[in-house]
Amino acid sequence: MDHTKINLLVRLQHLDNQIESIVSLQKGLPEEIDALDEDLVFTTRQIESRKKIADEHLKTRSRLHETINECKNKILNFKEKQTLARNNKEYDALSKQIEYEEKEIAQAEIQLQDIVHTIQRAQEIQKKGRQLIAENRYDEITEEMMPDDILHQQLEDLKKQVDQKREELESIVIETAEDVNLLKKKVMEQRALITSEAKRLLDKYDHLRSGTLQNAVVSLNRNACSGCNTRVPTNRHTMIVQGGFYLCESCGRIVVHERLFEEAE
Numbered sequence: 001m002d003h004t005k006i007n008l009l010v011r012l013q014h015l016d017n018q019i020e021s022i023v024s025l026q027k028g029l030p031e032e033i034d035a036l037d038e039d040l041v042f043t044t045r046q047i048e049s050r051k052k053i054a055d056e057h058l059k060t061r062s063r064l065h066e067t068i069n070e071c072k073n074k075i076l077n078f079k080e081k082q083t084l085a086r087n088n089k090e091y092d093a094l095s096k097q098i099e100y101e102e103k104e105i106a107q108a109e110i111q112l113q114d115i116v117h118t119i120q121r122a123q124e125i126q127k128k129g130r131q132l133i134a135e136n137r138y139d140e141i142t143e144e145m146m147p148d149d150i151l152h153q154q155l156e157d158l159k160k161q162v163d164q165k166r167e168e169l170e171s172i173v174i175e176t177a178e179d180v181n182l183l184k185k186k187v188m189e190q191r192a193l194i195t196s197e198a199k200r201l202l203d204k205y206d207h208l209r210s211g212t213l214q215n216a217v218v219s220l221n222r223n224a225c226s227g228c229n230t231r232v233p234t235n236r237h238t239m240i241v242q243g244g245f246y247l248c249e250s251c252g253r254i255v256v257h258e259r260l261f262e263e264a265e
Contacts, residue, residue: 005198006245007263009205010256012190013217014264019183020214022176029169033162040158046143047151057115064108071101071108201254208252219258220246227253 078098085091122144129145132138146154194202208216218227220240225232230250232240240246246255 005194005201006243006254006256007260008190008194008197009201009254010217010260011264012187012194012202012205013215014261015183015187015190016209017215019180019187022180022183025176026169026172029165029172033165033169036158036162036165040155040162043151043155043158046146047155050148050151057119061112061115064112067108068105071105074101204254208254213251213253215253217245217254217256219261220255221258225251225253225255227251227255 075098078094078101082091082094082098085094125144126147129141130147130150132141132145133147133150191202205216213227215227218225220226220232220237223232223234223237224230225248228248228251230248232246232248232255236246240255240257243257243260247253248255
């Protein structure tokens with residue numbers, strides 16, 4: 001077995017491990033930012049939805065008030081005409097028109113009352129939510145229970161948290177950019193070298209890392225694969241000690257002697 005080829009792959013894993021180590025300095029910040037962004041979008045949609053409903057209520061109430069005023073003006077006009085009616089037929093026709101406008105007013109007032117009741121119900125639900133918050137019973141709060149002012153405060157808090165996390169992440173990225181770029185350059189050079197010397201091994205390495213595994217090449221630790229702790233068959237130990245490798249039957253990782261990682265450094 002040409003042990004030089006596996007040494008090349010171990011060196012590549014060592015370089016990838018160094019990049020992963022630097023990226024780990026970000027302390028899960030990208031994931032935290034993604035989670036906060038989701039909360040931010042959700043909270044924003046809640047606020048926008050409530051504002052849309054409130055705007056619709058305002059627009060409808062304004063229209064209904066205009067309708068009532070127009071109907072009242074028409075009634076006054078019809079009543080003035082009644083005083084000038086020349087016969088019962090003309091008087092009765094005006095009476096029917098007055099009756100129609102009064103019905104329009106009644107319907108508009110019912111709609112206005114429905115809107116008032118809807119707003120009152122929403123306020124009562126939010127009042128219940130405020131009480132649950134005061135009692136620290138957050139698990140019982142539904143979306144509609146969250147009071148408007150607290151929802152807006154949550155939005156502002158989320159924006160501040162996102163900004164802070166982004167600044168922290170950007171600072172880490174800037175501080176480590178030079179090291180990461182240098183390592184990436186070395187990785188590209190190493191991959192080019194392996195491609196010409198041991199492409200099949202590189203394909204295996206890439207296949208393993210294309211899933212959830214980052215450490216495709218691991219060391220033998222206490223006669224077991226250090227990736228999944230599965231015991232390596234005794235008849236494979238000598239080959240590994242001599243600088244060869246073993247494909248773990250449990251996780252598929254490439255198991256080598258820890259000496260190769262020391263040499264890669």
